[in-house]
Amino acid sequence: MNPLTPREAARRRLLDTLRREGPMARVELGQQLGMSPASVSDLTASLVDEGILVTEDSGEAGSGLLRGRPKVRLFFADTLGCVIGVWTGFNRIELRLVDSAGRNRASRRIERPLRSLEAGELMDVLAETITAFARDTGHPDVKAVGLACQGYVDTRDGVVAWSPVLGVRDLPLASGLNQRLGLPVSIENDASAMAFAIAQRDPELRSGRTACLMVGDGVGLGFLIQGELYRGARFGGSEFGHVRLRRSGPQCRCGGRGCIEAYLADYALYRDAQLIDHRPAPTVLLPGEDAMTDIVAQARSGDAALANLFREAGEVLGDAVGILIQTLEPDHVVICGPGTRAMDLLRPSFEAALETQTIPELRALAAIQVVESSMDLLTEGVVMQALRELDFDLARLKAA
Numbered sequence: 001m002n003p004l005t006p007r008e009a010a011r012r013r014l015l016d017t018l019r020r021e022g023p024m025a026r027v028e029l030g031q032q033l034g035m036s037p038a039s040v041s042d043l044t045a046s047l048v049d050e051g052i053l054v055t056e057d058s059g060e061a062g063s064g065l066l067r068g069r070p071k072v073r074l075f076f077a078d079t080l081g082c083v084i085g086v087w088t089g090f091n092r093i094e095l096r097l098v099d100s101a102g103r104n105r106a107s108r109r110i111e112r113p114l115r116s117l118e119a120g121e122l123m124d125v126l127a128e129t130i131t132a133f134a135r136d137t138g139h140p141d142v143k144a145v146g147l148a149c150q151g152y153v154d155t156r157d158g159v160v161a162w163s164p165v166l167g168v169r170d171l172p173l174a175s176g177l178n179q180r181l182g183l184p185v186s187i188e189n190d191a192s193a194m195a196f197a198i199a200q201r202d203p204e205l206r207s208g209r210t211a212c213l214m215v216g217d218g219v220g221l222g223f224l225i226q227g228e229l230y231r232g233a234r235f236g237g238s239e240f241g242h243v244r245l246r247r248s249g250p251q252c253r254c255g256g257r258g259c260i261e262a263y264l265a266d267y268a269l270y271r272d273a274q275l276i277d278h279r280p281a282p283t284v285l286l287p288g289e290d291a292m293t294d295i296v297a298q299a300r301s302g303d304a305a306l307a308n309l310f311r312e313a314g315e316v317l318g319d320a321v322g323i324l325i326q327t328l329e330p331d332h333v334v335i336c337g338p339g340t341r342a343m344d345l346l347r348p349s350f351e352a353a354l355e356t357q358t359i360p361e362l363r364a365l366a367a368i369q370v371v372e373s374s375m376d377l378l379t380e381g382v383v384m385q386a387l388r389e390l391d392f393d394l395a396r397l398k399a400a
Contacts, residue, residue: 004395007043010035012395014043015052019102019384019391020200020227023056023075044074051077052394076101080394081143083386084130085379087190088114088149089217090165090286093126095133096379097142102387106137107379115167119176122168127180143390144184145177146382148193150218156235158187164218164253186386189237190214192229193381195222198336198371200384208331211324213240215317215339216375217286218253219261223328241265245319263316264339266292269309276305289338296342307345314346318353325358325366336371343370 004012017032018024024032030040047053054077080100087094091113097106110129114122126147134142151163158174160166177185188196195212199205206227214220219241223230231237241261242254249258250268262268270287273295299306321333335343354363 005397008395008397010039011043011047011397012392014040014047015391015395016388018053018074018076019388020206021203023073025071025073027071029074048074050398052080053077078103081141081390082134082139083144083146083383083390084134084142085381085383085386086126086130086145086147087193087375087378087382088126088147088163088165089375091115093129094375094379095130096376096383097134097137097139098383098387099139100143100387100390102384105139106133107376108133115165117167119168119171122166122171123173123176123180126173127177130177130181142183144186144386145181146379146386147173147177147185147187148190148378148382149173149187150190150220152236152239153187153189154235155186155188155231155237158185160187161236184386184389186382186389188229188382188385189220189222190378191220191241192222192231192237193379193385194220194336194373194377195224195334195381196229197377197381197384198334198373199224199227205332205334209328210332210334211328211330212334212336213320213324214337215264215335216266216337218265218267219320221324223330240320240324243320243323245316260316260320264313264320266339269313270295272309273306276309292338292341296345299342299345310342310345311349313342314349315353317346318350319357321350321368322354322358322363325362329362330366333366333368334371335368336373336377338374340370340372343372 013033014029017029026040026044030037044053048055053074056073056075078099078101082097082099085096091111093110093112095108096104099105112125117125130145134140149160149163150165152161154161158172160171160173162169174185174187191214194214198212199210210224212222221238221240242259244256244258245260246258250262251257252259252262267286270291295306299310324330324333
């Protein structure tokens with residue numbers, strides 16, 4: 001594809017700003033982009049004429065004794081097509097449909113065995129599920145699909161090298177779905193997808209280096225530099241959850257022992273909770289939200305053994321964040337994902353471990369926050385990335 005011309009690059013920057021920041025007035029766009037009012041007016045006029053942007057009177061007049069004209073905000077038209085975000089979990093699929101203005105139009109959750117499927121059958125199931133979802137929502141004008149998956153994902157080549165929720169390796173998922181759907185398909189590690197979605201909601205996290213540690217079904221890391229995902233030399237990001245803390249530790253899904261995930265993930269906490277006080281042996285590999293909520297509630301109500309389980313998990317979380325701080329030196333550390341449901345139980349031992357295991361001067365450089373977040377952010381993250389790719393095409397000038 002030919003590189004963008006200077007005018008197309010300016011359009012791209014403007015569209016990207018609107019996508020990130022939401023509806024804005026022309027004067028605000030100029031301040032964000034460092035462009036003159038004349039340049040912003042010229043660019044936005046053509047984008048409005050092409051039906052890419054639409055205007056809305058915000059009703060906010062200028063302040064002071066002499067009230068000015070209300071600001072006219074610009075935002076994306078919702079008639080440019082839709083994108084679908086997909087997340088593949090353990091034997092379940094989450095889908096979200098969003099229009100070109102970024103508005104959620106539909107969502108769906110499907111329980112379906114995935115781990116036992118061979119490569120071709122797996123891609124057939126995903127393609128059929130996506131097609132049926134688009135048809136049932138009544139929005140057939142789907143322009144692209146973004147897919148988030150647990151495990152090591154090569155985002156450049158669209159290959160899932162390994163995933164704990166799929167039974168096949170080196171799966172060419174992007175090209176396979178592209179052939180079946182006839183649509184552009186991009187894939188992303190699910191922790192990176194959540195990190196990207198969280199950063200879109202908080203401008204501060206798009207400044208400097210941000211490490212998002214996602215705790216839930218597994219443990220993953222999304223790392224952003226100036227708001228853009230860092231994926232490494234092989235475009236796979238990282239597998240931070242499978243860093244080994246203790247060689248003789250508990251069994252992890254990756255086949256090793258003592259990984260960070262083997263202490264913190266829902267399946268690890270659930271597994272260990274069932275071994276306490278002769279509870280029934282676990283019958284599922286990954287517990288649902290109700291099961292985890294029940295364990296947390298029992299720990300809060302005074303079950304000493306379960307409280308101790310979360311105390312030990314908090315120590316591991318502190319060790320993990322300490323490793324992040326001392327290796328990556330992030331400006332921001334975000335702890336996110338469904339696992340934050342028990343943060344009140346984790347926090348005392350987490351903070352104690354972080355204080356004792358981290359160099360104070362480095363610890364002081366990182367702002368740590370907890371973002372309570374559901375798995376909905378995974379599909380939100382890949383949807384936002386898919387919309388940005390569509391915006392790249394919209395930035396190109398139509399041939400005369």
